Amino acid sequence: MIQAAEIEKMSLDERLQTMELLWASLARTPDAVPSPAWHGEVLAARRAKIERGEAEFLTVPELKERLQKPTR
Numbered sequence: 001m002i003q004a005a006e007i008e009k010m011s012l013d014e015r016l017q018t019m020e021l022l023w024a025s026l027a028r029t030p031d032a033v034p035s036p037a038w039h040g041e042v043l044a045a046r047r048a049k050i051e052r053g054e055a056e057f058l059t060v061p062e063l064k065e066r067l068q069k070p071t072r
Helices: 004-009 012-027 037-051 060-068
Strands: none
């Protein structure tokens, strides 16, 4: 198994490429990666909000603008 010290020796590009390879590997077997229970709870709450007509939807430009604002 690769050690943390070996990762630290990699360049930024090498580390990013390694992350992409790991992500692609995990994505090929999504059922092998369990989703925590709270993910389902969040999704259910969001769906309920949509069904009640209380959800707020943003365009991509609106989202980008919101993300650029400092948080309080």
